[in-house]
Amino acid sequence: MSETGKIWALHLALIAALIVAGLVLPAYHQGNLARILVLATYAVGYNLLFGYTGLLSLGHAMFFGAGMYGLGLAMQHGDVSALPAFVIGLICAAVLAAVVALLALRTIGVAFMIVTLMFAQSAFLTVLYFGEWTRGDEGFVLQQATRQIAGVDLSEPTNRYYAALILFSAALLITLKLVRARFGRVLVAIRENEERTRMLGYDCFRHKFLAVVLSGTLSGAAGAAYGLLFGYVGASFTGVQYSIFPLLWVLLGGAGTVIGPFVGALFMFYLIDYASGWTSAYMLIAGAVLVALTLFAPLGLMGELRKRWLRWLP
Amino acid sequence: MSKLITSRRGLLKGAAAGGLLAASPLVSRYAQAQSSAPIRIGFQQHSTGIGAAYGRWYGRTTEAAAKAINDAGGINGRPLEIVAEDDGTDPKRGAEVVEKFANQHECDVAFGTLFSHVVFGSAPAAGELKIPYFVVSEGHHVASGALNRYTLQPGITDVKSQVQAMAPYVSQNLGKKVTMIFPDFAFGHDHRDFFTQAIEAQGGEVLEHIAIPPTETSFTKYFPKIPRDTEVLYHVMVGPAVLTFVKELGEFFGPSAPAIFGFIDSLEAVDMSSPGLEFLDGTYFWEGMPRYAQADQTEYDKAFRAAVGVDENGASVSDAKDVSTYAHMFGCWETLYIIKRGMEASGYAGPQDRAKLIEAVEAMSAMDEGFEHPQGPKIFNGKTHQTFGKQYISRVENGRMVRVHSTSIEDTFYPDEVDYTAQSF
Numbered sequence: 001m002s003e004t005g006k007i008w009a010l011h012l013a014l015i016a017a018l019i020v021a022g023l024v025l026p027a028y029h030q031g032n033l034a035r036i037l038v039l040a041t042y043a044v045g046y047n048l049l050f051g052y053t054g055l056l057s058l059g060h061a062m063f064f065g066a067g068m069y070g071l072g073l074a075m076q077h078g079d080v081s082a083l084p085a086f087v088i089g090l091i092c093a094a095v096l097a098a099v100v101a102l103l104a105l106r107t108i109g110v111a112f113m114i115v116t117l118m119f120a121q122s123a124f125l126t127v128l129y130f131g132e133w134t135r136g137d138e139g140f141v142l143q144q145a146t147r148q149i150a151g152v153d154l155s156e157p158t159n160r161y162y163a164a165l166i167l168f169s170a171a172l173l174i175t176l177k178l179v180r181a182r183f184g185r186v187l188v189a190i191r192e193n194e195e196r197t198r199m200l201g202y203d204c205f206r207h208k209f210l211a212v213v214l215s216g217t218l219s220g221a222a223g224a225a226y227g228l229l230f231g232y233v234g235a236s237f238t239g240v241q242y243s244i245f246p247l248l249w250v251l252l253g254g255a256g257t258v259i260g261p262f263v264g265a266l267f268m269f270y271l272i273d274y275a276s277g278w279t280s281a282y283m284l285i286a287g288a289v290l291v292a293l294t295l296f297a298p299l300g301l302m303g304e305l306r307k308r309w310l311r312w313l314p
Numbered sequence: 315m316s317k318l319i320t321s322r323r324g325l326l327k328g329a330a331a332g333g334l335l336a337a338s339p340l341v342s343r344y345a346q347a348q349s350s351a352p353i354r355i356g357f358q359q360h361s362t363g364i365g366a367a368y369g370r371w372y373g374r375t376t377e378a379a380a381k382a383i384n385d386a387g388g389i390n391g392r393p394l395e396i397v398a399e400d401d402g403t404d405p406k407r408g409a410e411v412v413e414k415f416a417n418q419h420e421c422d423v424a425f426g427t428l429f430s431h432v433v434f435g436s437a438p439a440a441g442e443l444k445i446p447y448f449v450v451s452e453g454h455h456v457a458s459g460a461l462n463r464y465t466l467q468p469g470i471t472d473v474k475s476q477v478q479a480m481a482p483y484v485s486q487n488l489g490k491k492v493t494m495i496f497p498d499f500a501f502g503h504d505h506r507d508f509f510t511q512a513i514e515a516q517g518g519e520v521l522e523h524i525a526i527p528p529t530e531t532s533f534t535k536y537f538p539k540i541p542r543d544t545e546v547l548y549h550v551m552v553g554p555a556v557l558t559f560v561k562e563l564g565e566f567f568g569p570s571a572p573a574i575f576g577f578i579d580s581l582e583a584v585d586m587s588s589p590g591l592e593f594l595d596g597t598y599f600w601e602g603m604p605r606y607a608q609a610d611q612t613e614y615d616k617a618f619r620a621a622v623g624v625d626e627n628g629a630s631v632s633d634a635k636d637v638s639t640y641a642h643m644f645g646c647w648e649t650l651y652i653i654k655r656g657m658e659a660s661g662y663a664g665p666q667d668r669a670k671l672i673e674a675v676e677a678m679s680a681m682d683e684g685f686e687h688p689q690g691p692k693i694f695n696g697k698t699h700q701t702f703g704k705q706y707i708s709r710v711e712n713g714r715m716v717r718v719h720s721t722s723i724e725d726t727f728y729p730d731e732v733d734y735t736a737q738s739f
Contacts, residue, residue, distance in 0.1 A: 028417035035410065128528065131503050137528065138430045138453070138500035139405065141438055141460055155442050231438030234405050234431055235499075273410075276400055280361050 003312045010313075011176055014259065015169045022161045030161050036262075036269050037164040038226050039249070041171045043261030045218025046246035051255035052179055053211040054191030058113045058243050059120030060219050062100070065127065065238030066093040067220025069134065072233030075142055077133060083149045086224050093220020094213055096123075101212035105205060120243050127235045139234025147228055160229045167225050168262070171218055176258045178214070180314055187211055188256075219246075252293060254300030258314050263301050352395035353388070353657065355380070355650070356415030356424040356445075358436065363403030364552075365429045367583040368639045372426055372450065373398060375643040378621040379650040389654045390662060397421055405435020412436045416443040422665060423653060426450055426646055430501060437461040444739065445665075446672055448653060450645035452476070452602070454504055457700035459732025463739060464668075466699040468675060469649030470602070470642065471692075473504045475726035479705045480575070480600055481512035483719050488573040488598065489545025490518035495536065496550050498525035505550050505577070526551070526559075533559050537566040550577040557584050564593035574598065578605070578641045578715075585629070585637050586713050594710045598718070601706045602641035603689045606714045618647065618688035627714070644689040651686035652678070652694075669739045676735055693723055697733040702726045 001009065018037070022030060042064055049055045070092030074080040080088065104115045128136045147154045154163050178184045186207050189197040198204050227233045236242070245268075246261075253264025271289060275282035297304045306313040357376055360369030380394045388394055397419045401408040408427065415421040416439075423446040427433050430453035437455075440447035441462035449456065449467050454474045456467040484492070492513055496502030502525060510520045521541045526533060533555075540547065551559045560580055574597035586594070605628035607615065618624075622643070623631045630636035652675060660667060660674035676696035683691045692703035702723050708715035 026417070028413060031413045031417060032410070125527070125529075128499055131498075131500060135434075136498075136500040136503065138455070139434050141434055141462075144438070144441060144462070155438070157442075230409060231442070232405060232409065232435045234435055236405055236431060236435075273414075280400055282400070283362070 006312055007176070007180075007314055011172060011258065014262070015165075015172070018165050018168075022158065022165065027157060031157060032269065032273070034157070034161040034164040034229065036265050037161075037168040038222050038229065039245075039269070040262040040265040041164075041168045041225065042219050042222035043246045043249040043253070043265050044168075044171045044175050044258075045215045045222065047250045047255060047258075047261045048175060048178070048187075048218065049211050049215035050247065051250055051257070051260070052184060052191060053187045053208060055208065055211070056113050056247070057116040057215075058240075058247075059100075059116030059118070059123075060216075060246055061238050061240065061242035062120040062123035063093045063097055063216035063219035064223035064226075064242060065123055065235075066096045066216075067223030067225075068227040068233050068237055069127065069223075070220070071224040072140065072142060072227045073133060075146055076140055076233075082147060082154070082228055086149075086221075086228060089224030089227075090217055090220055093223065094217040097213045097216025097220070098209075100216070101209045105208055105212065117240070117243070120238070120240065124235060124238045124240075127238055134233075134235065137235045139232060139236075142227060142231045142233065144231065147231060154229055155231060164225065164229060167221065171221070172258060172262070175218075176314060179258060183207070183210070191256075248290070250300070252290070252300055254302030254304070254306070257300070257302040257306060260300055260302040267301065350392055352393045353390075353662075354395050354397050354419060354421040355653070356412070356419060356421035357396050357398040357426045358401050358408060358411050358415075358424055358432070359398045359426060360403040360428060360432070361398075361400035363401075365403035365432075368428050368642065369400075369403070371583070371639040371643045372428060372646050374638075375622050375646040376426060376650065378623070379647040382621055383650060383654055389657045394650070394654075401427070401432055401436075403429050403432060405431045408432040408436035409439040412439040412445065412447065413443065416440075416445040420665075421445070422657075422662070422668070423448060423671070425649060425653070428452075428642065430455055433465070434460070437465045440464045444668060446668055446675075448649050450642070450649055452642065452645070453501070454508075457695075457698040457731060459698075459734075461699075463672065463699075463734045463737040466672070466675060468652045468678070468694050468699070468701045469647075470645030470701065471703050471705070471726060472700055473501070474508045474728060475700075475702055476577075476600060476602070476705050477505055477508040478512045478728060479721040479725040480707065481509065481516045481518070482725070483707055483721075484546055484548070484575055485513060485516035485518040488575055490516075491541075491543055491545040492518060492520050492548050493522045493524065493540050493544040493546075493572075494520055494548045495524045495526065495540075497552060498527050501552065502526075502550065505548075509548065531555050531558065533562045534566065537563065544572045546573045546575055547571070548575050549580055551580045552582075556580050556582075557588060557590075560584075560594070561590035564590060567593065571597075576600070578602075582639045582641060583637050585635060586710070586715070592713075595712065597710050599708050599710070599715060600641075601708050601715065601717075603644045604706055604708055604715065604717050605638070605640040606708075606716070608717050612683070612688070614683060614685050614688035617685055618644065622647075648681075648687050648689065648692075652681070655686075672739070690720075691723065695730065697735055698730050699734050 067089040071085045071089035074085040074088045127134045144155045249264035254260030275285040380396050384393050399411040401411045415424045425448040427449045433449050433451050441464045447465045454472045496505045578599045578601045607626035625631050628640045656671050656675040660670040678694045681692040690704040692701045694701045705721040707719040709718045
């Protein structure tokens with residue numbers, strides 16, 4: 001099979017496996033996987049910027065939050081129905097990403113990390129400041145009856161699972177197409193050597209700008225979907241830990257691999273879920289596993305696979 | 315579709331098989347197992363995160379209540395089993411834990427959440443999975459109508475009723491010009507809005523609202539904003555920096571402080587004899603339930619302390635420095651007894667009876683003070699899913715809090731904001 005054939009076969013097989021999983025998994029794991037798929041979409045968005053472009057953001061929770069609040073506030077205060085509200089969420093995330101990109105891309109390296117962190121902290125405090133509408137840290141509930149698209153009740157577990165899967169599949173395939181296209185190769189070139197890429201005549205700023213906007217919009221789609229599918233919009237999702245999570249998932253799964261963010265999110269979710277059943281110090285176990293992985297698989301799970309056996313893995 | 319037995323031979327075979335099965339010890343053992351299988355209570359515990367101090371004591375109280383109920387024969391002849399899961403005081407994890415209770419642990423109900431954001435995050439999952447969710451949070455979320463029919467708060471009063479009931483005493487005994495200091499998030503905003511309204515109804519006024527950002531660790535810079543003509547300083551603070559807040563407040567005022575009225579949340583699980591807190595002598599606190607055993611201590615309070623392992627100073631009997639969250643944790647005890655009462659009234663046999671259980675709790679009204687309700691009598695409003703009860707004001711005297719006022723239940727009433735009974739299951 002050609003390399004392209006193998007690549008498409010692998011990713012389509014993953015989607016097919018997830019379709020089957022939705023039919024055969026017990027209710028608890030189906031619910032978990034629905035959550036993981038939304039979070040993996042967030043990680044896919046993050047990976048586009050970090051894994052492929054080499055820009056380490058510590059503030060992606062603001063994009064996730066922009067999508068979530070864009071949808072949530074429109075539904076809660078504007079009586080907007082779910083689908084247009086989802087689009088509003090996407091637009092909010094895209095606009096915020098464009099503004100942040102224009103300002104933050106004036107910096108590089110550690111300064112970029114700090115600037116994105118500061119922007120995210122401002123976004124978090126903005127949510128708290130406008131507590132009259134956002135209900136601050138408490139957040140608010142999106143009533144079950146409003147969480148429908150074209151008559152499909154998205155609070156129903158199976159519908160929710162397949163809605164999450166559609167979102168994740170779209171994000172996965174868009175990213176796969178993108179990183180194998182000319183645009184994606186330029187992003188990788190920027191990651192590897194920005195100066196040389198510029199010398200070759202590419203407009204690095206424009207590529208990085210588009211990468212931030214795409215990454216922010218995908219993250220916002222995940223945030224909006226999270227609010228819509230699970231019925232809760234809250235400030236904790238804009239906090240610093242939700243900027244760190246996608247970094248961890250991507251590092252664990254393999255930065256710069258299309259499939260890695262899903263593997264990382266899946267691994268981390270179940271690690272915490274099972275470890276919390278054994279001990280109250282489950283974060284200690286999670287920490288130890290992370291240290292071990294960093295030491296023995298520094299490229300992440302899929303990154304190591306690519307290095308050792310699957311050289312063709314995108 | 316099941317196959318029907320129609321022929322005579324088939325009928326005989328079927329009857330013989332049925333007779334054998336009925337006589338089988340396996341079947342009787344299975345029936346026994348069903349009737350005496352434990353009732354599983356999913357306890358959503360804040361074991362880690364910002365609510366850990368509360369979670370620890372909520373856990374001890376819950377275990378003590380479960381033991382007391384089991385020692386007295388359980389519920390409908392079945393023992394109670396507590397299945398605790400840590401939610402990390404996080405709303406996302408909270409929802410996952412509720413799903414785990416419903417779909418993996420096969421719990422009958424979920425219970426025990428304190429922090430409002432976790433309640434908000436988890437309530438949709440409870441509504442979707444149709445598992446009764448009994449929160450012990452004191453938030454106004456349930457009674458405000460923001461949640462759903464599966465979420466109830468029958469064992470602890472809400473912040474709106476607590477705050478409102480304080481205003482008459484504050485205005486008549488401490489002063490009418492109030493400055494409020496509160497955390498700048500939803501819990502603080504509830505205090506701001508409800509108390510401002512209540513003190514104005516008493517002819518008083520709030521001179522200044524001082525909101526402290528949640529990320530703050532030092533508070534000195536906020537105190538100069540307190541107007542000089544303040545007669546009463548009203549404070550409420552939660553989180554890890556509460557002790558710093560109260561200490562810095564004392565350092566700021568020195569000996570010439572206005573009357574100080576606080577919610578004990580500012581010092582919940584904090585030892586009153588901690589250095590720097592001496593200035594609190596003579597100040598007042600709201601308490602959900604008096605931390606220090608009072609001169610007229612009821613036998614119910616005495617029994618509750620003994621069962622949970624709390625001494626007369628509100629600390630653990632095994633460690634005097636391990637101070638309990640006494641003003642809140644009674645809610646776990648009382649809620650478990652309400653679940654028991656609801657299950658007995660509805661003849662609860664399993665998850666298929668969850669709606670009946672909720673209807674049985676909704677039908678409750680008066681809850682008399684007693685071993686099941688050591689905090690005091692309550693009136694439950696089935697429409698709003700919220701309980702109402704007495705509130706206490708204590709004065710700090712020689713490092714101990716002495717109760718100086720008890721409100722009536724009626725002081726805490728406010729008009730209904732929702733009728734959950736009108737929602738379908």
